[in-house]
Amino acid sequence: MSFRIGATVLLDCNGKALQSYSFQTKRVLGCIKNVLFFLNAYKVDEIHLIIPLKGKGVNTSKTLAGLKDTPISTPLSVGGGVDSVSLIEITKDPYFERLIFNSSIFDDNEVIKQATLKMGHQAIVGYIPFILKKNTIKIYHSKRNKFIDVSDKFWENLNSICNEVILLDANAEGGGKGFNFKVFQFFNFPINRVLISGGLTKLDISKAKEMKLAGVSLDNITLHSEFSIRGLR
């Protein structure tokens, strides 16, 4: 598999694209269809579209369904509030290539099993925002809206239920200071199935390539300059 350069887009429940900085500050980007159209035109390899619920229990089926008339050919992965109900909406349409899970990785493997049955194991992606604190890793749990400690069992389970994971450096998100590669000391998952995200620099992307990671998912910077991904391949 060749190294992939994707882009992460956040979406609020009203259908507006967002930017996120350090996992805290949100800024409105605007019309999601316009964003998807241009990411497609910029030839990113895939788009990771996430609805950040942060503890709010919202049905995202309608928001996701509203995306489908945007004419893009770039593979689109979606996540955020994917439960049994929204799963039906997503899986009946080939517009969505993969599913991204966070809370279900911790709590509700049943939804992931259903998704695997309907879309295949290759379509299951884990979303792992992390912070490194006092030499330990803490992983974000969306439903509880907090970073928590995880056991070895978590990694074993993650390995069995997810085909790939997106590892997001929450502190670096939206900035240009670089991804914290120390995370790989604490992270127990085959690295050829890992995409990294959060504050990536050009050097980080080269390093990710050298490490033979599956790819990267650029955050806010993708739309900050014309055809921003040129020179990154």
Next chain:
Amino acid sequence: MSQCIHCLDDIKHPMGQVIDDSGLCTGCLTHKEKDHIDWSEKWVQLEEKCQNILKKSKGKYDCIVPLNADAEDYYIVENVLKLNLRPLLVYVNNYFGTDLSWRNLHNLETHFDLDLIVFNPNIVEYKEAVRTSLRKFNSIYWPYQAIKTAYPVRLALEMKTPLIIWGGFQATEQTGKFSHHDMVEMTGWSRIQHDLFCVDEKDFFGSGAQISERNQYHYTYPPIQQAKKVTGIYLSNYMKWDPWLQNKSIIKYGFKPENSVQTFDQYERAGSSVFYQIHDILRYKKYGYIKVRDQLSREIRHGRISKSSAVNVYHYYLNKDVNIESFFKWLEVTESGYKLFCNTRLNFLKDKFNDGRSLVTVEGEFSSSFFEKGLPISKEFITYYKGI
């Protein structure tokens, strides 16, 4: 929470606004960055960026500077010259200029002794585009914004000039949509999102505008593969942007501000026949506020007016009458068409304003200010006016 606790902005702002848990909007949050940025370091970054971009440049000019025919143009040009760049000034004629704006434009050209290209769109088709924009989108500015953001890029490509320098980036300055650290550049995406309110050329020309294919070209952005050869930068990412202060400082070059009835800001879009008139009424209809609110939020952030005084000033301007009839005459709309528009689209105006508030003077509400002796408008909608 839907309104910022510090300024006058709310979450309905057309640029996009978020209010955080502390009640501050992103506009105020982003403005605070200005106090912590080392702007001299940013200026050095700007110099280096320009040098890098211009390394392989073979054109007669180093950069293109698109103009609005208002005070900001002077400030941009002043700084472009400080960067030792050879600019080509480009003005897209929106046909909304008054005698004052043409005077200021030609003064800029002659004072700095720079080359200026004025692009005059085919006026018959331009008016048709304005009519379509008004009919379909309740806006008169789509055609102008489309050409203004596309023409300099096409010209830059033709003239092999790889750099376009803009002044303030509204999305960052007004609502803090981006951090100053993002160093956002001109993009096709931003053009559609911020300048064309998410209506691209296909949507617009598919909506019944009778514009010949040949002339549609001028309204259309180049394909991204070409557009990426030109870098468009915003000075406000590299300088501590303070429009009122900056604009006052360029009076020395002969710029004449406007004595406006609709705003205290005598510099921004000074000399436009529509900006504070029909355009502002349509803004009010769509988003529920008039332009002066953006300017007052800006002044609150700069610490020159308190929120309570700003509210007073805002209501003072809300009470002011606007003149829209001359715009419809220019657009060649019949009397009955004009009345129909007013009765159907602007009927909300009947009870819009007067809440009985009054002010002794606007100036008295500011703790510090940059008022100037300005000029009145004597001629609106000048189709062509050359010389000073």
